[in-house]
Amino acid sequence: MSFRREEMEMREKINALIDGYRDEFVQTLQEWVRVPSVKEEPAEGAPFGPGISRMMKLAGATAEKMGFRVRFFDGYACDATLGDRPEVLGVLGHLDVVPVGDGWRKDPFGAEIENGRIYGRGTNDDKGPTLAAMFAMKALKEAGVPLKRSIRLIMGGDEECDWECMHYYAEHAEMPEIGFSPDASFPLINTEKGMLGFEVRFPAAAEGLKILRMATGERPNVIAGECRALLEGGKELAEQVRSYAEETGLDYRAEVTDEGVWVTAAGISGHSAYPEGKRSAIGMMLKLLKALGAQGGIATLADAVGLESDGKSLGCACEDEVSGPLTNNMGILRLEQGEWIGTLDFRCPVEADQEQLKEACAAHLPGIQVKVTTQKAPHHVPADSELVSSLLAAYEEESGLPGEAQSTGGGTYAKVLKQGVAFGAVFPGEEELAHLANEYESIDSLMLAMKIYANALLRLCADL
Numbered sequence: 115m116s117f118r119r120e121e122m123e124m125r126e127k128i129n130a131l132i133d134g135y136r137d138e139f140v141q142t143l144q145e146w147v148r149v150p151s152v153k154e155e156p157a158e159g160a161p162f163g164p165g166i167s168r169m170m171k172l173a174g175a176t177a178e179k180m181g182f183r184v185r186f187f188d189g190y191a192c193d194a195t196l197g198d199r200p201e202v203l204g205v206l207g208h209l210d211v212v213p214v215g216d217g218w219r220k221d222p223f224g225a226e227i228e229n230g231r232i233y234g235r236g237t238n239d240d241k242g243p244t245l246a247a248m249f250a251m252k253a254l255k256e257a258g259v260p261l262k263r264s265i266r267l268i269m270g271g272d273e274e275c276d277w278e279c280m281h282y283y284a285e286h287a288e289m290p291e292i293g294f295s296p297d298a299s300f301p302l303i304n305t306e307k308g309m310l311g312f313e314v315r316f317p318a319a320a321e322g323l324k325i326l327r328m329a330t331g332e333r334p335n336v337i338a339g340e341c342r343a344l345l346e347g348g349k350e351l352a353e354q355v356r357s358y359a360e361e362t363g364l365d366y367r368a369e370v371t372d373e374g375v376w377v378t379a380a381g382i383s384g385h386s387a388y389p390e391g392k393r394s395a396i397g398m399m400l401k402l403l404k405a406l407g408a409q410g411g412i413a414t415l416a417d418a419v420g421l422e423s424d425g426k427s428l429g430c431a432c433e434d435e436v437s438g439p440l441t442n443n444m445g446i447l448r449l450e451q452g453e454w455i456g457t458l459d460f461r462c463p464v465e466a467d468q469e470q471l472k473e474a475c476a477a478h479l480p481g482i483q484v485k486v487t488t489q490k491a492p493h494h495v496p497a498d499s500e501l502v503s504s505l506l507a508a509y510e511e512e513s514g515l516p517g518e519a520q521s522t523g524g525g526t527y528a529k530v531l532k533q534g535v536a537f538g539a540v541f542p543g544e545e546e547l548a549h550l551a552n553e554y555e556s557i558d559s560l561m562l563a564m565k566i567y568a569n570a571l572l573r574l575c576a577d578l
């Protein structure tokens with residue numbers, strides 16, 4: 115999809131404008147990053163606390179200064195519109211940030227610049243990309259692009275927690291049907307797997323190995339990096355653990371104490387949607403416990419889940435071309451007053467039959483109570499749609515890199531829109547620093563993202 119001559123000329127005009135925005139963009143982003151917009155207790159007119167409220171006012175003011183029509187939605191969200199066409203293309207970003215966490219070498223709200231990078235919480239997720247999209251709109255406005263679709267940047271204040279911002283917005287404004295969210299990575303994500311969450315419960319077995327204590331995991335969507343259990347026994351049992359570790363080549367340790375034997379399984383932690391290269395410490399522990407003689411539900415789980423992340427022994431393994439394989443994770447398993455409670459987190463291919471998966475899962479866990487706690491439909495926008503092909507063409511043209519639509523097991527903001535995809539702004543090969551210490555964004559990358567967004571808006575919204 116190459117541009118006609120009119121579009122080529124407009125693109126050049128826009129990119130020249132964008133080159134001139136660099137200093138203004140960086141200064142504005144620094145102002146944005148210096149507002150610690152972390153969710154706090156609600157206050158009057160500030161449903162997510164004072165920081166996010168301040169940030170929303172600032173973002174609205176930035177958009178007003180650029181000449182967009184700005185609306186505020188009671189501290190939940192705000193939007194900025196260019197054009198007055200009835201059909202609207204939505205761009206969805208967010209202004210809240212996750213808490214700082216440990217390990218920072220720079221002021222997380224300092225917006226310090228070093229070696230062409232701007233450091234701070236939100237530089238990458240998602241203030242940098244959101245502001246880049248706003249500046250792309252500014253370029254179209256200043257270049258005088260006639261529009262066939264209006265462009266509306268919708269900025270939420272609660273993406274990192276409960277998406278209350280978008281629920282409120284959808285109730286109080288008309289949600290565009292089509293659009294993209296600059297809140298993930300390039301080239302583009304057009305497929306989000308469905309989700310099935312289960313809670314499993316079963317009584318501690320009266321026979322076999324006696325497990326005295328175990329409580330691992332706080333969130334179903336995290337692959338446990340470490341699992342500890344206290345077992346009844348002494349030296350002999352610790353020796354058995356050591357030989358099992360040797361036999362399997364896995365990292366288990368045993369320590370004999372007055373209480374019994376404390377056993378530790380060391381896995382490789384990660385997000386449940388991306389199990390490749392990870393190892394669940396809970397899965398490791400299940401295997402070990404069964405080998406040591408555990409019976410009942412623990413033995414069943416060791417066989418049906420164990421170290422698998424593809425749901426195979428649960429009778430649930432499946433895949434399709436657009437989404438890849440199903441993934442599964444047992445993120446929580448704990449013993450509470452004689453009862454075991456655990457979670458399973460399935461990310462299901464678009465074409466998978468979720469009802470069938472529920473049945474298969476329950477059927478493969480005899481003696482275990484299985485309850486569905488989460489069920490979310492998958493989201494998919496066809497690769498040959500106008501939206502996906504235009505965005506990928508814009509990406510290829512500005513970056514010179516090959517564009518290909520991708521699938522994720524995670525959730526993106528884009529699925530708020532009927533025809534929504536995630537588009538940028540992390541480039542292939544760049545560090546994924548969202549939610550981590552020392553989050554930064556390369557200024558060159560953000561300027562390139564800005565050109566890609568402007569190019570995309572030109573393709574999808576210009577009337578040339």
Ligand SMILES: [Zn+2]
Pocket residue numbers: 208239240273297
């Ligand atoms: Zn984000």
